[in-house]
Amino acid sequence: MAAPKPAERRALPRFDSQALEVWLRPRGRLVRYSGLAKDFNRHGFSVIVDQPIAKDVQVFVDLLFEDNRLDNVVGIVHNCIRVGDDYRVGIQFRTKSDLQFDQNYVENVLQRMQDTIGRSVLSD
Secondary structure, eight states: OOOOOOOOOOOOOEEEEEEEEEEEETTOOOOOOEEEEEEEEETTEEEESSSOOOTTTTEEEEEEEEEEEEEEEEEEEEEEEEEEEEEEEEEOOOSSSTOOOHHHHHHHHHHHHHHHHHHHHHOO
């Protein structure tokens, strides 16, 4: 008998988002990682990178999707799982953080990105 699937903890579905360009910079580090986004919603995303990033590390995220660009969105690493030679890193946005500049603007653009990505996925 197969093990039961765990309950979905997310309030919103994540959409396949391989057209989303992502760059991560762990707080206090100069290195910047580029990665391949796997899924996305306005609360977070997962990305494939070539180096592990420890759980609970704060990161600054740059996102580019079509004509929507956001720089230095505050996030936190929720998990990091090895996948072959790479790592799948789950990031949750922390737009309410005191470190987040222009909180309302960032949240509006994240919502717009989610809507655009969601429409493109649903139309395929």
